[in-house]
Structure formats: C-alpha cells, structure tokens
Amino acid sequence: MYKPLISVVITVYNEEDNIQPLLAATYSALSEIDYEVILIEDGSSDRTVAEVKKYANSRTKLIIFNRNFGQTTALAAGIDMATGEYIATMDGDLQNDPTDIPVMLQKAIDEEWDVVAGRRANRKDGFVLRKIPSKIANWVIRNTTKVYLKDYGCTLRVYKSEIAQGMGLYGELHRFIPVLAKQQGAKMTEMDVKHHPRIHGESKYGLSRTFKVMSDLILMLFFQKYFQRPIHLFGGIGIISFLIGSLINIYLLIIKLMGNDIWGRPIMVLGFILVLGGIQFITTGIIAEIIVRTYFESQNKKTYTVKSVYQGVLDPLPEVQ
Incomplete structure (x- = not known):
C-alpha cells in the first residue's frame, strides 16, 4: 500500500474563515515533501465543511x-486514518x-527522534487568561510526570507513525500526549516553533479547563506508575488503612477489658471506618488486577513494546573438530 512520508x-471546529489560508499555507509548506493532509471536522455549526470541500x-x-466530540477524539480519528511514515498534528x-x-x-529523520514537539517561543496569547495558567500547568505536569517538556499545550508535533497510533487517545488526554508517548518508550525532543495571533474565530479554551487538566493529570500519574500493577496502589493504601484501624480497635478492646466505657468515642468510629476502608481498597486492587489482565489478554496486547529486532548477517563460525 502507498505510504506518504508524512x-x-x-x-x-467552526473555522470557516481560516480554512482557505490554512490549506494554502499547508500546501505551500509541504510542496517539497511527499505528504497527505487529513482534516477532522469536529461537528462545526458554520460553513467549515463547505470551505474545506471548496479548497x-x-x-x-x-x-x-x-x-x-472534542479535540482528543478528533486527533485520534485523524491518526487512525493516517498512512504516512510520520504523523504531524496541528x-x-x-x-x-x-x-x-x-x-x-527533518530533525526527526536526521537525529532519529520518535517525537519532535513544538515549543511556542513567542506565544501570541493573552498573558493573564492564557499564558499564566499555561505556565503553571506546564510546571505541574513536568514535575509530576517527569517528562521534561516546556510546552504541553502546543499541538504542533511530529511523531513516528507507530508511536502516534499506539498512544490510545481517550477523553481529553491530548494535553498529555507526550506522557502517553513516553510510556511507549518514545525518544523525544522539543524545538522552538512559530506562533501567530488568532485572526478569525474565537478560542475554544478558557480557565474552565483547569479542573479537567488536574483530573487528567491524576489519571496520567496512575497510568505511569500503576497501570500494569494497580494492586500496588490500592493494596498498599488498603493494608495501611487496615493495620491502623486494627491497632485502634485492639487499643479500644484493651481499655474495654480494663473496665472503661468506649461507647460513643469518635476513635471507635474511626477504627471501624479504617478497617472497612482497608478491606475495600484491597478488594478494589484485586478487581483492578483482573481488569488489567482482561484488557491485555482479550486484545492480545503486550505489556511491553519492542523498538527493533536485529538479525545477524555474518556466517556462523566453523564447528570445532
């Protein structure tokens, strides 16, 4: 099957005024490359579709x-449809x-990077509502996930196709694509890219996405550390909770045997809650382990990724007589 280079x-989404200059600029920039362009129209209510068909x-x-459906789903659909050796998103x-x-x-090819991420060197967005929240979010994500990129909000990236198509994009995880790529062992770098002010249309993002980002960050941290071993998280919390609750209950039993009244004490309620909570956490961990095994085995997925396989080409040594 024919495969373009990229x-x-x-x-x-509702970008009717941007389509003609967008396509013209894209075709011009890629004129020396074997390419295909995949546009995902995410349920626009304006003339975006008509403008794309026109140009x-x-x-x-x-x-x-x-x-x-949202940007993450749109990116996932485009990546699924892509046939190039490399995939760029923007x-x-x-x-x-x-x-x-x-x-x-060219940087990805020459230096053998799996992902080249864009970094908006001179970002043309509002300082208070866009730049400050973005800098805070980037700092938090960078220092919690240990994936050290400076700009997680830049959609402009180039990937090897096998990395992009193996990420598994759901929900609103497009902000954490570098983290998903890193989980596959991707070799990643970052470079400065140009950024222009928005001329037509309105931004689809605002401060309301802050809570979504933090929720997705918790999910990413779970994926990074415990996706293949959830019992280590839930079981650890459960055992600690159960032991503390048991110690409290043993203490209350001792003072009860010594003739003291323990009824109605808040610590008694705490002891029962910790014991029951511990049992629930351990049970959740076991169920999560079963689900993980079902996830991998039902789809013949592997818990590892192989970067390459090398086959030797030298003739075998002669047998020793």
Whole structure:
C-alpha cells in the first residue's frame, strides 16, 4: 500500500474563515515533501465543511463528525486514518505555522527522534487568561510526570507513525500526549516553533479547563506508575488503612477489658471506618488486577513494546573438530 512520508492531521471546529489560508499555507509548506493532509471536522455549526470541500486538493482527506466530540477524539480519528511514515498534528486556527513541519520532520529523520514537539517561543496569547495558567500547568505536569517538556499545550508535533497510533487517545488526554508517548518508550525532543495571533474565530479554551487538566493529570500519574500493577496502589493504601484501624480497635478492646466505657468515642468510629476502608481498597486492587489482565489478554496486547529486532548477517563460525 502507498505510504506518504508524512500525514498532517489538522482538527477544525467552526473555522470557516481560516480554512482557505490554512490549506494554502499547508500546501505551500509541504510542496517539497511527499505528504497527505487529513482534516477532522469536529461537528462545526458554520460553513467549515463547505470551505474545506471548496479548497481541498487531491492529497487531502476530510473526516466529518456528526457532532462535536472534542479535540482528543478528533486527533485520534485523524491518526487512525493516517498512512504516512510520520504523523504531524496541528490546530486549524492558523496559530500554528505549517512551515515548521518540514524542519521538525527533518530533525526527526536526521537525529532519529520518535517525537519532535513544538515549543511556542513567542506565544501570541493573552498573558493573564492564557499564558499564566499555561505556565503553571506546564510546571505541574513536568514535575509530576517527569517528562521534561516546556510546552504541553502546543499541538504542533511530529511523531513516528507507530508511536502516534499506539498512544490510545481517550477523553481529553491530548494535553498529555507526550506522557502517553513516553510510556511507549518514545525518544523525544522539543524545538522552538512559530506562533501567530488568532485572526478569525474565537478560542475554544478558557480557565474552565483547569479542573479537567488536574483530573487528567491524576489519571496520567496512575497510568505511569500503576497501570500494569494497580494492586500496588490500592493494596498498599488498603493494608495501611487496615493495620491502623486494627491497632485502634485492639487499643479500644484493651481499655474495654480494663473496665472503661468506649461507647460513643469518635476513635471507635474511626477504627471501624479504617478497617472497612482497608478491606475495600484491597478488594478494589484485586478487581483492578483482573481488569488489567482482561484488557491485555482479550486484545492480545503486550505489556511491553519492542523498538527493533536485529538479525545477524555474518556466517556462523566453523564447528570445532
């Protein structure tokens, strides 16, 4: 099957005024490369679809959703459809610059990177509502996940296709794509890219996403440390809780045997709660272990990834007589 060198995946949602300049800039930037462009129309209510059909060339595919599913799902659909050896992702609002893609692609090829992530060197967004929350989020994600990128919010990235197609994008995890890639053992770097102010349309993001980011961060930390061994998390908490609760109850039993009244003491309630909570955590860990095994075995998934296999080409040594 024919495979272009790179598939460029672009998500668009209510971007009718941006489509013509977006496609023109993308085609111009990729003119010296064997490419395909995949546009994912995420349930727009304006004329985005009509504009794409009007200006798309023969190397462009348009995926039309029947409603708005969100950026993560749109990226996942585009990546699934991509056939290139490398996959680039970018937003459709003209803030990312497609002229950066050939440079990032060449860096990935020459230096053998699995992921080249964009870093907005001179970001053209509002300072209070966009830059400050972004800097805080980047610092938190970087220091909790130990994936040391400076800009998690930049959609412009280039991946080897096997890395991009193995990430498993769900919910709103597009902000944590570098973390998902790192879990596959991806070799990753970051480089400065251009960033432009939004000219047409409105931003789809605001401060309301802060709580979503923090919730997804908790999920990512769980995936990083305990996805294949959830009993180590739930079992550890459960054992500690059960032991503390048991010690409290033993203490209360001793003072009861000494003739003291223990009824109605808050510590007695705490002891029972800790014992029952400990049992529940341990049980949850066991159930989670069963689910993990079902997840891997039912789909013939492996708990490891192989980067490459080398077959020797030298003739075997002669047998010793």
